[in-house]
Amino acid sequence: MPLEITTARPDPALLDLPWSTPLEDWPDQYLAALPRGISRHVVRFVKLSGRVLAVKEIKEDLARREYDMLRDLRRLHEPAVEPFGVVSGRVGADGEPLDACLITRHLKFSLPYRALFSQGLRPGTETRLIDALAVLLVRLHLAGFWWGDVSLSNTLFRRDAGSFAAYLVDAETGELFPSLTNGQRAHDLDIARVNIAGELMDLQAGDLLDPEIDPVVISNRIVTRYDALWAELTATEEFDTGERWRVEERIRRLNAVGFDVDELAISTDIDGTRISIQPKVVDAGHHSRRLLRLTGLDVGEGQARRLLNDLDNYRAASDRQNDDEEIVAHEWLTRIYEPITRRVPRELSGKLEPAELFHEVLEHRWYMAEREQNDVPIERAIEDYVASILPTKPDEAAVVGVDTIEMPVIAERP
Amino acid sequence: MATVKYDESTRIYPGNDAPSVDRLNIDIADGEFLVLVGPSGSGKSTALRMLAGLEEVNGGKIWIGDRDVTNLSPKDRDVAMVFQNYALYPHMSVADNMGFALKIAGVDKGEIRKRVEEAAKILDLEPYLERKPKALSGGQRQRVAMGRAIVRSPQVFLMDEPLSNLDAKLRVQTRTQIASLQRRLGVTTVYVTHDQVEAMTMGDRIAVLKDGILQQVATPREMYDSPANVFVAGFIGSPAMNLVSVPVTDGGVKFGSHTLPVSRDALAGGGSNVIVGVRPEDVEVTSGEGLELTVDVVEELGADAYVYGTPTDENIRLEGGDDALAKPFIARVDGRRVPMKGDKVFVQPNADHMHVFNADSGARLSG
Incomplete structure (x- = not known):
């Protein structure tokens, strides 16, 4: 049977991978790191033309279905890993057919939750991860995606200015609908709650999580955070016609949680004394879109918020409030952001993403200023940060191996 | 353990005119394995979520045992939704992997231990309780995952397409395991699938849904032998039943050149045309009588073979095909006497195993 490769990004180097060998037995020379994670399937990370790719061995129909689903999610601008291709028609050296492989691109600077926990955490990280997952789940649900297997294991996290942004990794059980019912959303949340509690209990059993933390309490947080965000994004609000400022207020609140309102339904009652408003179409990424428009920088939502704040400060400090925003932004980019992020020596560049580094430097400056009881210029802050803090950070550009066990559930040989 | 009763249960989603589940009535016996099956959009998953308490019931009631649970929250219903996912946690012992859901539910340690041990006995996992899942074989790991659901000892198990x-291989294996385990435990189970083979092999009874409406609820055998309407006839069985629209004549119906005797009573209210259904294994190849087919494809299976043919009379179309593609007529024939591709053959139903349906309503007319 001929090998069949479906990919949106043809790369001849794909042909050099040992497709006639079961994924489990791929030689080290191809691998980016040792494979790990809780998975029902065999997963390996390979190096290919300077990229890191995740390869999952799975039946062909399931591989194609997941590939298409991930493409759909990307098309809908949902935060999910990028599908790279499907390789099918594999035959082993003994002539026996092998399962297909689903290939996804490794998301740069993303971290599996187990890697985060094995680093020794700042207190509260577990709740920040849950918060990020709640945002992801709300976004997916707004798009009509029922996940079916919501868990920390099926999510990747990127640092986002002190908090995290979550990305969907595993769409195997997911389904897209025109919209979700309340029952479908409740079902996903119930699955999330149980899985998260199980995952945190497992971390405790492995001495990776403070035994004082209660997994059940943390896992319930997914429900409360999700419900609060869902209500903010979808609830109908009613007020008197005299309180029209509340329309603005609602939009401002949505922006504050990172969403733009693309469509707001406004209706009045028969005699026109009451107004009710309900967001109909909301779009995540309010701050990151604004930053992208102003500077061309494509960064996380939290990072964008941080950078925009610094931009505003720059504008105030240089007394440029009356100048065109785009022009000031360009100046800030070339005079502040780029020089600072370029100060990182090449050998330390795999530690943090540039935008996250910038955020860290701003934090560091604040601590320095507090210690010295005096303003600290950002140039001095970056110098000190690169010398004293950055070298102590772990490399996070391509964290794929963590200390866990792969445990596929496989059919027993008869 | 308990009975389950859908009593005129209805779910209408806001903004929809048609109910997603329309006045559903099913009585499920204590310990029964009931499969809800239907194509996508049939309302099967909605019906299950209504029972779980995840979806609001807009009309009618739902009973578990003698309790009206229509307005109870999911956790007060004593049902367990079994997830598709069955990840095992590597640092936790087998016992903890099985018992952690109880810990979430706030059950005390002694009780958890007791229930885990009981479940381990049923699943042949007793010697492994203190080990880590890594030390187990693939099949044992699967049983641990099932143990997660069993230890909750709910009154009803709910499973939404768990496979x-x-x-394919693991699906067949797990299907058998779930069915045999359910029989041993005797816990009432409602299982949702779109796959009629899964439904036929697992269920004590099957409920077929389409567009939110219950089409038939029956044992797999009854469902196969006397489908209540054309939809069920075409949905249950693989390869599917042949369904041909034919004219009514004196003393029966006209099937190609042959008149099939059907009693006047059986045709009452059927109009001038009826739909005759015949399963591939009940098709007889005759010498010149009945419906003439041109053989398109022959699928050899050894002992017998499937013949896929098209009626030579272009006016005869088979029901259940989509617009673009005419559905072939399928006959199972003796493997030693197989026609060749391109041959013309005559077929007619075995009179003892044919089905007659109203051409308009689709309802069953015969026996």
Whole structure:
């Protein structure tokens, strides 16, 4: 049977991978790191033309279905890993057919939750991860995606200015609908709650999580955070016609949680004394879109918020409030952001993403200023940060191996 | 353990005119394995979520045992939704992997231990309780995952397509395991699938849904032998039943050149045309009588073979095909006497095993 490769990004180097060998037995020379994670399937990370790719061995129909689903999610601008291709028609050296492989691109600077926990955490990280997952789940649900297997294991996290942004990794059980019912959303949340509690209990059993933390309490947080965000994004609000400022207020609140309102339904009652408003179409990424428009920088939502704040400060400090925003932004980019992020020596560049580094430097400056009881210029802050803090950070550009066990559930040989 | 009763249960989603589940009535016996099956959009998953308490009931009631649970929250219903996912946690012992859901539910340690041990006995996992899942074989790991659901000892198990993300081999294996385990435990189970083979092999009874409406609820055998309407006839069985629209004549119906005797009573209210259904294994190849087919494809299976043919009379179309593609007529024939591709053959139903349906309503007319 001929090998069949479906990919949106043809790369001849794909042909050099040992497709006639079961994924489990791929030689080290191809691998980016040792494979790990809780998975029902065999997963390996390979190096290919300077990229890191995740390869999952799975039946062909399931591989194609997941590939298409991930493409759909990307098309809908949902935060999910990028599908790279499907390789099918594999035959082993003994002539026996092998399962297909689903290939996804490794998301740069993303971290599996187990890697985060094995680093020794700042207190509260577990709740920040849950918060990020709640945002992801709300976004997916707004798009009509029922996940079916919501868990920390099926999510990747990127640092986002002190908090995290979550990305969907595993769409195997997911389904897209025109919209979700309340029952479908409740079902996903119930699955999330149980899985998260199980995952945190497992971390405790492995001495990776403070035994004082209660997994059940943390896992319930997914429900409360999700419900609060869902209500903010979808609830109908009613007020008197005299309180029209509340329309603005609602939009401002949505922006504050990172969403733009693309469509707001406004209706009045028969005699026109009451107004009710309900967001109909909301779009995540309010701050990151604004930053992208102003500077061309494509960064996380939290990072964008941080950078925009610094931009505003720059504008105030240089007394440029009356100048065109785009022009000031360009100046800030070339005079502040780029020089600072370029100060990182090449050998330390795999530690943090540039935008996250910038955020860290701003934090560091604040601590320095507090210690010295005096303003600290950002140039001095970056110098000190690169010398004293950055070298102590772990490399996070391509964290794929963590200390866990792969445990596929496989059919027993008869 | 308990009975389950859907009593005129209805779910209408806001903004929809048609109910997603329309006045559903099913009585499920204590310990029964009932499969809800239907194509996508049939309302099967909605019906299950209504029972779980995840979806609001807009009309009618739902009973578990003698309790009206229509307005109870999910956790007060004593039902367990079994997830598709069955990840095992590597640092936790087998016992903890099985018992952690109880810990979430706030059950005390002694009780958890007791229930885990009981479940381990049923699943042949007793010697492994203190080990880590890594030390187990693939099949044992699967049983641990099932143990997660069993220890909750609910009154009802609810399963929504639990096998859909497994590969074919594992699906067949797990299907058998779930069915035999359910029989041993005797816990009332409602299982949702779109796969009629899964439904036929697992269920004590099957309920077929379409567009939110219950089409038939019956044992797999009854469902196969006397489908209540054309939809069920075409949905249950693989390869599917042949369904041909034919004219009514004196003393029966006209099937090609042959008149099939059907009693006047059986045709009452059927109009001038009826739909005759015949399963591939009940098709007889005759010498010149009945419906003439041109053989398109022959699928050899050894002992017998499937013949896929097209009626030579272009006016005869088979029901159940989509617009673009005419549905072939399928006959199972003796493997030693197989026609060749391109041959013309005559077929007619075995009179003892044919089905007659109203051409308009689709309802069953015969026996």
